[in-house]
Amino acid sequence: MSTKREEQIIDTYYTSIHTLHRRNVNEGRWLRYMQKDGSFLVSFRKCPGDWSPYLLDIFTTLIEIRWRIMFLVFSLSYILSWIFFSLLYWLIAYINGDTQSVDNNPCMDNVRGFTEAFLFSMETQATIGYGYRGMTENCIGAIIVFTIHDVFSCLLDTIVIGIVVAKMASARKRAQTVGFSSYAVVNLRNGDLCLSWRLGDFRGNHILEGSIRAHVVRYVKQREGSVVMLYQELDLENPHVVLAVPTTIIHKLKPGSPLYRMAPDDLQEENFELVVCFTYTEDSTGMLHQTRTSYTPADIRWGQRFQDILKVGKRHYKVDYALFNETTWVSVPMLCAEAYERERRHPNEDNSRLPPVTENENIYWATIDCPEEPLLLMRFKASVREE
Template identity: 25%
Template structure:
């Protein structure tokens, strides 16, 4: 094989998670701890930036309901003002004793029209008021159809809650050492066929230039059929490991990052789930071992203490 063909072949076989080799800023991590990619796009079109469906699906529930409530109130205020400008005398049944009562009667008539409830105490009279109320009914039907679709999308979307240990450990393992981190399913739903992959990324000098490189790390166990308790992921530090002979100083100097990708099946939705996480070099603890999370209460059941997912104790490394 010629030298050029060998270079091409080596490049084809080069590990890369999709971040490329040029991301070498030592202050920034590639993968946020919440699993989001640490990349911000610039030059997007407004439509691409807005991405309204995705925003409403992934935003917290409190913000979602707050926005729905604010939009509902805003629409009612807009239509109430419209009825008021047309003239509340065109709304039969409005309390005409004061301006205050007139406006709020128009507001609540708007709410009844928007939701198509129509109690019947107040009704439109004349072309203008009838036209506005018919438009409002159409807006209400569309609004609640959209909100219903968003609610279904939020409830039907698998949203795994996997807790990770705050730190990854370099711990004694058999007669050698190993890189370890621990995770647990926070919820009571059943996760099955769980698979995990671990990639080690660091900056190396290539041809005098800093280049980010990626190394897949072999695991003691990369797949489990059931995930009822905690799972400690173990990468043995054998002579074949890219981490062999690495030190805390060398990992920090090379801006090391350990990126985790997990996939499995949530039997509640019978759908695939995906979780991501990462550890930086400074989040590694050298010479420690995780303490047990499972307790027994004297009955025929095991107790899993989720608060202990990151607990560890000092341990002497094997040298």
């Protein structure tokens, strides 16, 4: 670099120009592993007509299907059961001769045809009991069918109510009120480069305890055409949190981190995905829930921090969720964590890993106070727009 370095201070706190270059949307696109709402973009292919795994676990299947399909299944289960038992009642009445004569001793009062048998079946299963049709003691077979029908109706009602309650109390509904920030940020914390994102609970019945895990996910295409998924877990400074108020999850960019050698410019050329999961027990129901989200390199903002949303009042702690996703610029070296650590140890030594300076870029040196060292020189790179 032949450009003469100028020792001056650059303040990016009020800067509105992002110096990171985004990749062209038409070039080098990759498929997301997880969407922002926590759903995985994975489809399963099975042999046509193989429904045995779903039928063996019919309870879970009915909980996971859509509401409109579930209502259709439950409606058909009642209607088909009414039709089935009405056929049995009509067959008993036909064998006993109730459909041909009104002078014999009927098995069921006022059941002379299929329509009356259907109404009798529906009144029996729904326990309506209008008093116009009823069972007599003349046919033991009709009494046995009536008993089976009564037990089956209680069993069907129990299954329907249980599935509806379980579906309404699904973990996905509670997960919608526990949210991650839309972006992750990289800034300095105690003199170290750290990656952080925000986590908050939007309901009044707060979560008392939960655990957080984060993975860097990449897919690698082999020469044979196969795809291999690679997972690298991140070490978090606060994996267990009490979510009474929003908290910031911090990952220190240190040796061993998959992001340790990644500079801001390199960040936009990567195809990894940061998948974060928050597993917790809700205090109202005692059920285990999980909230997930993911961050792509485009969702990571280098040189920014989250705005303060927690204030101390006279009687309460006040949280302003309007600022939950808001970030602001801070002075951060535009270097990877490895190069930054090297410059901290040897501030006057040239760093061979620094990106070269182009014609539309300038290098700035900023003087800041650091707890570990009385004087620290940090190098910044800022883009200059041509008017």
